[in-house]
Amino acid sequence: MKAKEQRVEVTSDTAEMREVVEGDALDQLPPEREDDSAGLAGQIALSASELAAISEALIFVADEPISARTISEVLRIGQDEVQAGIEQLAQEFNARNGGLHLREIAGGWQLATRPEHHEHIRAFLKSRPSAKLSLASLETLAVIAYKQPITVPEILEIRSVQSPSAIKTLLDKRLIVAKGRKETVGRPMMYGTSKEFLIQFGLKDLSELPSIEDFEDLAGGAS
Amino acid sequence: MKAKEQRVEVTSDTAEMREVVEGDALDQLPPEREDDSAGLAGQIALSASELAAISEALIFVADEPISARTISEVLRIGQDEVQAGIEQLAQEFNARNGGLHLREIAGGWQLATRPEHHEHIRAFLKSRPSAKLSLASLETLAVIAYKQPITVPEILEIRSVQSPSAIKTLLDKRLIVAKGRKETVGRPMMYGTSKEFLIQFGLKDLSELPSIEDFEDLAGGAS
Amino acid sequence: MKTDETSEIEMTSHAAAAAPAVATTINVAGASPEISSNQDGEDLKIVLGEFAGPLDLLLHLIRQEQVSIYDIPVARITEEYLRYLQLMKDLDIALAGDFLVMAATLIDLKSRMLLPRDPLAEGEGEDLTDPRAELINRLLEHEKFKAAAQMLWSRATVERAVFARAELETDKQNPEVAVGLFDLLTVFQKILARHKEEVLMEIEREEITMADMIDRLRNMVRSAGELNLFRFFEQARSRRELVLAFLSILELVRASEISLIQRETFGDIVARSMG
Numbered sequence: 001m002k003a004k005e006q007r008v009e010v011t012s013d014t015a016e017m018r019e020v021v022e023g024d025a026l027d028q029l030p031p032e033r034e035d036d037s038a039g040l041a042g043q044i045a046l047s048a049s050e051l052a053a054i055s056e057a058l059i060f061v062a063d064e065p066i067s068a069r070t071i072s073e074v075l076r077i078g079q080d081e082v083q084a085g086i087e088q089l090a091q092e093f094n095a096r097n098g099g100l101h102l103r104e105i106a107g108g109w110q111l112a113t114r115p116e117h118h119e120h121i122r123a124f125l126k127s128r129p130s131a132k133l134s135l136a137s138l139e140t141l142a143v144i145a146y147k148q149p150i151t152v153p154e155i156l157e158i159r160s161v162q163s164p165s166a167i168k169t170l171l172d173k174r175l176i177v178a179k180g181r182k183e184t185v186g187r188p189m190m191y192g193t194s195k196e197f198l199i200q201f202g203l204k205d206l207s208e209l210p211s212i213e214d215f216e217d218l219a220g221g222a223s
Numbered sequence: 224m225k226a227k228e229q230r231v232e233v234t235s236d237t238a239e240m241r242e243v244v245e246g247d248a249l250d251q252l253p254p255e256r257e258d259d260s261a262g263l264a265g266q267i268a269l270s271a272s273e274l275a276a277i278s279e280a281l282i283f284v285a286d287e288p289i290s291a292r293t294i295s296e297v298l299r300i301g302q303d304e305v306q307a308g309i310e311q312l313a314q315e316f317n318a319r320n321g322g323l324h325l326r327e328i329a330g331g332w333q334l335a336t337r338p339e340h341h342e343h344i345r346a347f348l349k350s351r352p353s354a355k356l357s358l359a360s361l362e363t364l365a366v367i368a369y370k371q372p373i374t375v376p377e378i379l380e381i382r383s384v385q386s387p388s389a390i391k392t393l394l395d396k397r398l399i400v401a402k403g404r405k406e407t408v409g410r411p412m413m414y415g416t417s418k419e420f421l422i423q424f425g426l427k428d429l430s431e432l433p434s435i436e437d438f439e440d441l442a443g444g445a446s
Numbered sequence: 447m448k449t450d451e452t453s454e455i456e457m458t459s460h461a462a463a464a465a466p467a468v469a470t471t472i473n474v475a476g477a478s479p480e481i482s483s484n485q486d487g488e489d490l491k492i493v494l495g496e497f498a499g500p501l502d503l504l505l506h507l508i509r510q511e512q513v514s515i516y517d518i519p520v521a522r523i524t525e526e527y528l529r530y531l532q533l534m535k536d537l538d539i540a541l542a543g544d545f546l547v548m549a550a551t552l553i554d555l556k557s558r559m560l561l562p563r564d565p566l567a568e569g570e571g572e573d574l575t576d577p578r579a580e581l582i583n584r585l586l587e588h589e590k591f592k593a594a595a596q597m598l599w600s601r602a603t604v605e606r607a608v609f610a611r612a613e614l615e616t617d618k619q620n621p622e623v624a625v626g627l628f629d630l631l632t633v634f635q636k637i638l639a640r641h642k643e644e645v646l647m648e649i650e651r652e653e654i655t656m657a658d659m660i661d662r663l664r665n666m667v668r669s670a671g672e673l674n675l676f677r678f679f680e681q682a683r684s685r686r687e688l689v690l691a692f693l694s695i696l697e698l699v700r701a702s703e704i705s706l707i708q709r710e711t712f713g714d715i716v717a718r719s720m721g
Binding site: 060061063110111112113114115116118121125132133134135136138139141142143145146158159160161162163171174177178200201202203210212215216 | 498499500501502542543544547548584587588589590591592593594595597598599601602604605606607608609610611613614616617626627628
């Protein structure tokens with residue numbers, strides 16, 4: 001689930017999925033420890049290498065970055081242990097220098113290709129770089145990222161524009177989300193960046209953004 | 224007509240920025256071989272480890288098993304060489320005994336989880352913390368959220384589509400709760416959103432639901 | 447000029463004929479448009495730089511004129527700014543109101559710079575601040591966000607070179623559409639719009655009879671052999687039709703033409719032909 005606090009997932013047919021997974025695919029599998037589903041109370045004893053392997057499998061299967069916490073909950077194993085296991089795994093992956101790397105992004109872990117292979121991958125996928133944000137949207141996003149939570153009038157004020165169309169674009173692209181109301185006249189809605197923002201801009205979390213003051217030198221010096 | 228276009232460019236600093244930025248960002252990427260796009264005719268010289276890494280990346284992003292032949296066509300490299308590279312890669316992967324293995328299936332290569340981990344994977348898939356809604360449920364939820372407390376016949380009146388199963392789904396997901404009976408004929412049950420709903424959508428209280436006015440702030444606004 | 451996209455204007459052949467003349471005179475904001483030789487000038491496409499807002503344009507002009515942001519020659523910059531707006535007007539490009547507001551601000555500033563300081567206000571020590579101060583602060587602030595936008599841009603560029611895995615079977619089994627708060631509102635608005643339309647249509651629609659409804663049900667079950675009743679109900683356009691649909695099911699069950707099957711508690715109900 002993206003941006004937990006803000007979103008609800010929608011699916012067409014969950015019941016069907018269960019049947020497929022449980023019925024079809026899994027019957028063919030070799031039996032696993034039987035106490036798994038039963039032993040809700042007890043922890044599972046896993047060797048470090050088993051833990052790493054299972055974490056790798058879960059990271060691969062998850063359709064978005066998955067946190068050590070989620071993995072620790074699924075496996076009922078201490079979060080620290082899982083975190084350490086994944087960090088070890090990431091090191092191995094990255095030392096391997098293969099086609100994949102394991103990275104921390106948007107509060108979770110993800111397997112992804114390396115940037116240096118992008119041309120070959122694009123050639124294969126026949127994909128072009130995805131639609132870019134307009135400069136207006138990008139500047140608006142920067143304002144929101146650094147001033148969040150912030151209301152529409154405040155954003156427009158900073159940018160000296162009257163049209164909120166860039167804000168609407170960012171909302172449509174799910175790069176920003178509503179963050180409650182401001183307790184002033186009219187209780188305007190406040191906005192902030194989303195998990196999708198972290199993913200698209202390759203950030204672990206917001207603290208990874210350089211401080212806005214770091215841009216001051218650039219700004220002053222330009223003239 | 225279109226063939227003979229003439230361009231007048233009013234240059235601007237922003238256009239420049241684009242180039243600069245794009246230039247910058249890509250410069251940060253490790254350089255890729257330059258003859259890639261140019262050398263349609265010639266083969267690319269790749270070291271065995273590069274070839275393995277790129278093959279791995281391609282197998283990873285492909286949405287179905289990908290054959291050595293396809294890879295050899297994308298990279299413009301002999302098929303035998305590619306095949307040997309992948310087999311080597313598969314051996315490494317499988318010797319590693321990690322969470323993934325590289326397998327040959329349906330005439331192609333595929334990365335997949337190992338059967339012995341499927342129990343955990345299934346546990347994870349089941350645990351995905353999400354309230355999953357069909358479009359019908361979402362519509363029903365929207366009506367309830369904005370018109371609460373509301374009875375089933377009233378929902379039906381607005382949605383003009385059958386909703387009983389959607390209401391049951393929403394009750395199951397605890398997104399809505401019964402809010403007493405309406406004092407009319409038949410005393411139908413009224414429904415409203417729950418605390419769980421607030422949590423899922425990251426709301427402090429219902430007043431934080433975006434209103435039509437908030438929407439107009441974003442959509443209209445521009446004069 | 448739109449604020450969102452790079453403006454592209456295609457001019458007609460008439461305009462193209464005049465293009466060379468225009469080309470030599472366009473020199474606004476220091477921009478020297480390059481015009482490739484007009485081969486036979488049927489079309490003229492003008493690509494304008496993208497200014498994300500009036501502050502962007504202003505910053506550009508300040509840089510163009512190579513003046514200090516802390517000591518803006520207001521008269522000169524205002525003139526350049528207005529020339530740019532005039533060019534946009536000449537080219538018939540709709541300008542966002544933002545640019546006009548800024549023009550007004552600049553003109554106001556220019557006139558205030560020309561006025562001698564109010565001696566009274568000076569006495570109170572309030573008007574000692576540069577009338578340009580507010581604008582300068584805005585520009586400095588804007589430059590910071592512009593630099594931040596640039597940083598985001600390069601991050602996104604790198605990120606676009608990184609790929610996640612393709613969709614897996616397990617994703618498809620669990621298709622997810624993330625829904626945010628505003629989706630809830632959008633969906634609600636759509637329903638209201640749809641509802642309004644249906645109410646209008648209902649007035650004109652011919653009323654269906656019980657016999658029609660029974661025929662419809664019979665045909666639907668027969669043609670498919672099996673019919674999910676929810677699908678049947680969904681065809682009902684009004685509450686009245688819904689009632690008729692329900693009654694027609696009862697009728698065919700009573701006549702043993704169909705049987706009803708529910709595979710799981712609260713699951714969908716399926717009608718099957720008994721013929």
